[in-house]
Amino acid sequence: MRSPFAYTPRPGPLQEASPGAAVVYLGALVAVTFLYSNPAVLAAAAAAAVLAGLIAGAREAVRAALWLGLTLALLIVVVNALVVDRGQTVLLRLGEWPLLGRVDVTAEALVAGAVIGLRATAAMVAFGVYSACVDPDRVLRALRPVAGRSALTATLISRLVPVAAADAARLRDAGHLRGPAAAPLGRAALARRLLAGSLDRAVDVAATLELRGYSMDSPRAKRARFRSRYDRRFYAIGLTLLLAAVAGMALGANDVGFYPTVEVGIDGPTLALCALLVATGFAPLRRRPRRVAGRAFQEASNA
Numbered sequence: 001m002r003s004p005f006a007y008t009p010r011p012g013p014l015q016e017a018s019p020g021a022a023v024v025y026l027g028a029l030v031a032v033t034f035l036y037s038n039p040a041v042l043a044a045a046a047a048a049a050v051l052a053g054l055i056a057g058a059r060e061a062v063r064a065a066l067w068l069g070l071t072l073a074l075l076i077v078v079v080n081a082l083v084v085d086r087g088q089t090v091l092l093r094l095g096e097w098p099l100l101g102r103v104d105v106t107a108e109a110l111v112a113g114a115v116i117g118l119r120a121t122a123a124m125v126a127f128g129v130y131s132a133c134v135d136p137d138r139v140l141r142a143l144r145p146v147a148g149r150s151a152l153t154a155t156l157i158s159r160l161v162p163v164a165a166a167d168a169a170r171l172r173d174a175g176h177l178r179g180p181a182a183a184p185l186g187r188a189a190l191a192r193r194l195l196a197g198s199l200d201r202a203v204d205v206a207a208t209l210e211l212r213g214y215s216m217d218s219p220r221a222k223r224a225r226f227r228s229r230y231d232r233r234f235y236a237i238g239l240t241l242l243l244a245a246v247a248g249m250a251l252g253a254n255d256v257g258f259y260p261t262v263e264v265g266i267d268g269p270t271l272a273l274c275a276l277l278v279a280t281g282f283a284p285l286r287r288r289p290r291r292v293a294g295r296a297f298q299e300a301s302n303a
Helices: 019-035 039-056 059-083 107-133 136-143 148-176 187-211 231-251 268-280 295-302
Strands: 090-097 101-106
Touching: 019 039, 019 107, 019 136, 019 231, 019 268, 039 059, 039 107, 039 268, 059 101, 059 107, 101 107, 148 187, 231 268
Parallel strands: none
Antiparallel strands: 090 101
16 A cells, blocks of 8 residues: 555656745745745645646645545644633533633634644645655655765655654554454554554664665765756746735735734735745646647648
8 A cells, every 4th residue: 555645756847846946935935934924925835735746646645635635624723622711602611621721712712722723724725746756766856965874764654754654554454353342442552553664664764775785875976957947937936925925924924923912924925925925836747848830731741
């Protein structure tokens, strides 16, 4: 079973672009999600990441990231509502709780938790698109002259995390297929078996790397850098988005407050930034080649 976050070679501008260009483009979306607390901007950033993933062909990665992000967002909303008691609009009074004291659920705490969950969802979708569309081997080759060991570690993590997710799915399916007479398999047992298998795989990978001489210092080979024709597009869009985000902060596009009452500013700079964010989601769209006049007639005459 293949993880939805595993890299899959596909034809497309995002896959053909260099790792640096893809990181600048997707990293700009992630930077916006951490710079802004305005729910409109966060929703636009999440929509841009979803559009980019769907256009790039990473539909399964987007779906899995949305599921994980929304589940985490729900947990954040519940925890924030129970822990934070600020806000004027009290919805529920749950009395005294152990360790938490008096618990009052307010609308402001729910909205603040939802915004934090939306930020986490947008970031997870962007990272899911990166994992499914950016070749980790190309990342290793790009970072090897700068930090070879760190690049190798990062590449191994990006390769082995989807493998661990696939192992967890196989163990879960095997537990369901044991029959009604077998004892139920809890999450703790699954976690122990998954951890044991991951440690065994880590030892095997370490031994393989040792045998291939990765622990030895080797001379750096000079390799030609291959640039894609899509690099300029993603570099330009990423830098433009970062500049627009900084300009939006200066113009008040992040005018939002949650306590004691919810105040969200939706003005011209905010709407302009949201429109720009949604438009950047179409960056992985491949342009159709232009038809040359008379090409069909020439091919027919040659035939």
